[in-house]
Amino acid sequence: MKNLDLKECRDKLDVIDKKIVRLFEERMSVCGDVAEYKIGTGKAVYDAAREAQKIAAVQELAHSEFNKEAVKEIFSQLMSVSRRYQYSLLSAHGMGMDTGFTEVETIGKKNKKIVFQGVEGAYSHAAAKLYFGEDADLYHVPEFEDTMREVEEGRADYAVLPIENSTAGFVINNYDLLLKYKNYIVGEVYVPVAHMLLGVPGAELSDIRTVYSHAQALAQSSDFLSAHKDWKQIAVLNTAVAAKKVMEEKDPSQAAVASRTAGELYGMEILAKEINNVKGNTTRFLILGKEPVYAKTAGKVSVAFEIAHKSGSLYNILGNFIFNNVNMTMIESRPIPEKSFEYRFFVDFEGNLSDAGVRNALTGLAAEASVMRILGNY
Incomplete structure (x- = not known):
């Protein structure tokens, strides 16, 4: 009996899902009409206030707190998809964003x-x-x-x-x-x-008490350096500055973590070879x-953007990449100094600024972010 009940439920869901798809396509057709109106009037696709009002209104139609939250999520996604469709229509009419490149x-x-x-x-x-x-x-x-x-x-x-x-x-x-x-x-x-431990000519590994290098080079060689617990590690501007400093001061108790090229350039002794933790670094x-x-052959785009500090903002704006089949390869966040505990995002993705999908994605980013800048296409 339970198997029969499950089949009946699935049959009902199939009927409902067909209705949902039909209504979705009907809704998207109307969204196309909206886009045509906006093309004719120059009105912006993204209207945050209108979307907030709409979501609040449809939430009130639901009959439980769970369903209200679910309706909010569903309609947020519907509107996100609608915007992307409208951006593509604007681009098809030559009204996509001017990248400035x-x-x-x-x-x-x-x-x-x-x-x-x-x-x-x-x-x-x-x-x-x-x-x-x-x-x-x-x-x-x-x-x-x-x-x-x-x-x-x-x-x-x-x-x-x-x-x-x-x-x-x-x-x-x-x-x-x-x-x-x-x-x-x-x-x-x-x-x-490939980091080397470099010392002055004649120095021995046992002489070393202080090691200089860039902070990242010290971190990349931490396994080797940490094995020498009596060594003091001091960060400087970069690896070659460290090598030059050690050579100029001619102190056999000092060493630098730097490249073989730096050692050859400054006439230094290689005390230990390839000390970085991971080979192939x-x-x-x-x-x-x-x-x-x-x-013309560029295949990667880098952008930076800022968005509202609220739930779902990043999730929604990244939909511009998904909908346009643009592959994101990196994302990094940095604090915004003038806005406590708010962040800007740096994103790399595959593509060329002449690609339709890339331009559509950028149109969406520019419309929905409070700040957006294309850093380069290379």
Whole structure:
């Protein structure tokens, strides 16, 4: 009898579901009419106040607290899908957002001035040479922020900025620089990281008492360094700065965690090879320029946005990627300094600014976020 009851219930659900699908398609047809009206009048697709009123009204039609919450969730999703459909219709009429970017054949690398943070021998230096070539016109500045300022103020054509390491994670403060300065990501390069423990000529491992390096390099080599409990670890601006400092001070009790290239450049002794915890460790560097351009072959887009600090905001806005079949590859959050316990989000996703799905997704992001900026397509 129970099996029969279950079958009867499923049969009833099938009938109800068919009605739901029919009514959904009828609703979407009306949404298309709404989009046509908005196309004709220039009215915005997203009306937060109207949606809030509508959701409150349909909630009152439900007969239990559970159903009221369920109706709220269902209609939030219905409206989200409706918006995406309307954005696609607007784009089809040539009314999608203007990204402000210009497509170019390739990103020019010849006869360009390139700035990186640190000194010769730093991983940023290696990244610059890997992307622009051994003969590139390179110069260095003390701080990461200086590289961004050099580009924005026109003294450099491009900056090289580390953003992420495969084991130590994101270079968090550099994300803030992407919004502080009006520069644009035009490329990226991945540099294999193999840390060496470097000392002055003649030094022995037993002599070491203090180790200098960038904070991430110390973290990436924590297993080896922690095994020497009497060593003091001191963070400096980058690995090559650490190597240069140790060599200049000529103190055999000091060592630096840096690359083999830095050791060769400064004439240092390799006291221990490849001390990083994970072999195959890699750092991702961004290439930033002043002009909002993207190569025809670009395949990744980076954006930053801010949204209302309330339940479901992030979930709803990410629907712009899902509905448009855009594959998100990274998301990172950062506190908004002027808004306590509120966050901005940085997202990377696959695609090109000329792709219809990408442009539709960006149209939705721009409409629904309080702040949205395209950081680059590369």
